Amino acid sequence: MKNVQKQKRANKSLPFFFRDEFKVSFVIIFISVALLITTFTFDIVPPILNRGIQPATFPKALLVLIIVMTLLIYYLATKNPWKVQKKLPKSFFLTLLSFFIFVVISKTLDFFLAISALSIFVSYYWGEKRIFYLLLVGIIFPVIVFVFFETILGLRFPPGIITNIYYS
């Protein structure tokens, strides 16, 4: 309890733009406003074809609702600040980076290779140094999953340097 109060006090002492409640509210409102602007670019249905409301009306109403509610949580947070979150560790950023690497490899090289690379990368940085287990998570298991999906569901994975060899 004392810790929570301490954290809250710590949060209150920060300038408002460094506080989590401001950053979160700002991001939500910024994205919502950007999307709201986008809704004005939606095609308008001529009255004769229009059934009920225009296609843009419903998303517009939702976005306005989200903005209003976000302002409300920010207002409430000024009275009762959120507790300060712990700093994210290096392993989180490395996992996030592995997601990005996965996207790049799956787009440019190979889907299977991307899974394999991510699995080895994540496993290694989360503390697994034994070669056998790295091979297990990085190669053996993805191969099993790959073959399982391919044979049971008749799935065809996207082409790539390794997948092409398998299919040929």
Place this chain on the structure above:
Amino acid sequence: MDNLLLMMAPFFSSKLLLVLFFGTLFGLILGVLPGLGPTTGGALILPFTMTLDPLSAIVLLTSIYCAGTYGGAITAVLINTPGTPAAAATCLDGYPLAQKGEAGRALGMATVSSTVGGIFSVIILVFFAPILAQLAYEFGQPEYFALAIFGLTMLASIGEGSPIKNLIAGAFGILISTVGKDFMTSIDRFTFGINELTEGIGFIPVVVGLFAMSEMLTQSTLINQVFNRIALKAIKLPSKDDYKKTWKTILRSSGIGSFIGVLPAEGGTVASLIGYSEAKRFSKKPEEFGKGSIEGIAGAEAANNAATGGAMVPTLALGIPGSATTAVILTGLIIHGVRPGPDLFREQPDFLYGIFGAMLIANVLFFIFGFFGAKIFARITLVPNKILWPMIFAVSVCGTYSLNQSIIDVWIMLFFGVLGFFMRRYGFSVVPVIIGLILGELVEGTLRQSLVIFDGNWFMFFTRPIALTFFILSLIALAFPLIRAKKIKK
């Protein structure tokens, strides 16, 4: 009588029994592993159900749901970490009791109360789902719109965490459902010129992203965490004295869980917390709660498993999910061409009662598996995260890709994984996003069709008694957190 015979159908089909066996086993494993659970597991297994007939597919998903909800208790008792969010309240007394050297007794009570709660809720399901379905014949588009709004406001009212944050998350879920071609006019919305988005954002990438991938990111922040595992010798059935102490609690929590389950919200999680607090309120020894009270375990576990049957009531009768996992089951139904609602009860009673029967058997099966195999299931938690999560990633990626054979779906899944992580970090529950996404089309569709019926006159909504009742209930649901907060302040 005929319906009861239909419920027994799964007993006589070796294929269904096999599916049930596998589903219960898989559900237990998912429940035991912290971070996974029946929602993620159901979403991951959804592509595999395509190889099954509709009844087997839904039986598989429902058995995962029932067993997964119970499985969380094993981890909650032995390592003080709930295997599923619904088992959070079980930790409060399960772990302290295990620390006293009574892990077997704690798990025995969890297993018995889960089974009783689960069976109780199936009985509720068998009796109330057809009644609700009959009522649904009176529903037109405006009534469905009002009902969906009521469902979403309930998220704010009895969901976990901040009501406003839950509402934002729900609205965001509905917003996601608007991506793609507008179903009434075929006009593109939020597609940003990406062809793959014209079909909209799929349910599976969002569920797997918000649950599995965000959990993977959460686990990446906990890689140095050490669990204190308590050794389990064997599960012990509760003693006569324990039964005497807890039978009222188990029945009360079963009722609470079934009722909470019917309301569209976070199902078992909320049910177990309310079940636990009510058990404490009615207990003769409330001071023992938090220190290893057997009543605390019974209250939480009976309630969370009772929520499974309860949540299936609106899912099957109205097509409105009672929890995140039933949203996955609803998706499974739709994928297999089964349209939930009143017509399902009239046209396919064998299908429905087959599901009811399967849920009943699943509750018995997890009792047997839990009772004899808890020791083995507990060992699953020994699989280190550095091995487990890369494997889950591989299955998640292939599972997400398999439904539409679209790499964009995989990227969407990763995006929602990152989003889900930050949502959870800042106190936004991801469950309302799922409920919002699944209800989104219903909300917008019924609103627009109602306005066509009413010739654009919004006030006509209030001339329909059923719709008006739901709107009033929605207002009450929205006001409830404010009233609760004032009461707590006092």
